Amino acid sequence: MSIKKIKENIYFVGAIDRDRKLFDELIPLPDGTSYNSYLIKGSEKIALLDSVDPTMYDTLTDNLKEAGAGRIDYIISHHAEQDHSGSLGELVRAYPQSVIVTNEKCKSFLMDLLSIPEEKFLIIKDRDTISLGDKTLQFIFTPWVHWPETMSTYLKEDKILFSCDFFGSHYATDELFVRDENKIYRAAKRYYAEIMMPFRTSIIKNLDIIKDLDIDIIAPSHGQLYDKPAFIIDAYKDWSSERVKNEVIIPYISMHGSTEKIVEYFSESLIEKGLTVRIFHLTDSDIGELAMALVDAAAVVIATPTVLTGPHPNIIYAAYLVKALRPKLKFISIIGSYGWGGRTVDILADMVSSLKAEIIEPVIIKGYPKEADFKMLDELAGKISNKYKEIAIED
């Protein structure tokens, strides 16, 4: 990997990580990722925007040499998470004349996480500017995308918004700009689902904050850059809006076939009533795909057998994810089977109770499903269909 020129005196100097398979020891990375660091050479000062994951520090320093950065005056830190900040300690030692430019909150996180001494920081406020001579950096606070300290930089003369994780995607490629929008739409939606979705309200506010900027290029801290910014801004507007699609997501586990039969019958019933169904068998599903499906779905119906006295542990994991990701679901229900009893419904209903979605009366069946059970499943499918029609009319 070598440096890439974005515009005159503006370079990508980050690192492409094709081999990384998991982020946060949790999120699958089917397309790898990148840690985007940018070098801006002004007529008087030189700025580096973010660093890279510490595992790829050598790539960053090689790239800085290739870009002819004999010195760095300002290191802009948009976000304290270590995939962008983890090399800052080594960088300020390698470039002793540099100062880290960030907000007060980010400074405090960086001091806690990386033990960087306080005298290395230059603190800026929202909308402050720094001149590099012929180029001006303006700092725009965009909190909670996805930590409280996150901010962006707008390079005024070149109309580039450096947005950090906001608008990013885990996607490793040597191609600098988005050219295959379908591919990047999926990668960016996956990223939104896994990282940004819990902060939907903040995303709406931040979209409003940047709406009056004249932006030619959005340069995020993961994945490709957007030289047609409307593509990703419109996608974010859609994903973060209140609109839901005619989709029911069914994450399920079946141990001996009862729950599988219940899911099969129930999904056919939903489809007959005009709903789209997406089924995730949790023993072999990619949780990123499940998260993506949750971005626009109207309903989730969790399907579980009873293990001892409660839901299958994989179902607990899925329910916890649904709760943590806070999708804009309108309806939730639970279906499944049991042998002799248990608290499956209570446990799951309690887990998802903090979501704003309406919980529709669950259907838990004793043993293998029979005629009367199929009728109850049809009724549940009918309720979901009717309720979706009500909100679809309002929409």
Ligand code: FEO
């Ligand atoms: Fe890419 Fe929140 O760090």
